[in-house]
Amino acid sequence: MTKPSREPHFPVLTTDADVTTMWRTIIEPLGWHTRRMYFVLVDPDGRPHPNVVELDEMPTAFGADDAARFVELLAMLVSGLGGDACSVALMLARPGGGGLSEDDRGMCRELYAAARAADVRLELLHVATDTAIIPAPMDEILPRTRSA
Template sequence: MTDDRITSQADLEQVWQTLMEPLGFTRTSLWMVFLHPDGRPHKTLIEVPAPDDMVAPDPTAPELLDLLEEWTTEQVPGGRVAFLRTRPGRGGLDRSDRLWAAALYAAAQLAGVPCEVVHAANNDRLLPVPLDEIDILSA
């Protein structure tokens, strides 16, 4: 994990790229990093394996909400969360990447935890999934 402050989406994308290189995933996972208010990342990188056929996590799942609330009150007070969804496959963002990002943004909002731009990675790309990508789902 870097000691550098993460102050922009580009900084965060570079951190995810460094942590995940070389790209290539055999299963779907959710990765989380918590950032201190000044942008320093906590040293713990959390991986939560997920079933490959999971459409998206439940943003109201108590386990997810409790994890977000616990980390930002006990481990990283006043912090924010950064999410990365990794999966097998190739190409750009697909509907499942957008559904996952929408669920993760919703979970952070429900938990009252500020959320960085969600990212998604597969075997050949790591991309941001900003909120305007989520709007495509309802178009």
């Protein structure tokens, strides 16, 4: 087993896989006592800012209003960086194992929908459990709309 590097991780996020690799590289060790959210602001060139923001004691679920208020905060932060071309990488963290729970899916669904309504670009959302970091792709989370 190799030791984690103490060198800074400066990725360029051009694909969903890059976002997954970033979270798996910078969030160690796994294991949570409370629900948390982490986010990183991403410049238009795909370079994440070096500061990871951690929000502790997150609720189990977000309603539409909660998600809209949170995304409003993200919109203000993004506008300070350069606006529409910037994005946000978000990861929810929770105690326990397994894959995406219904609560995880619900929270991701509300965040994706609120971001879409506010025209805030989110990178691929992730959920961290005690054992894994799991991607939560928008096309698997948001309900599909039928064409007329």
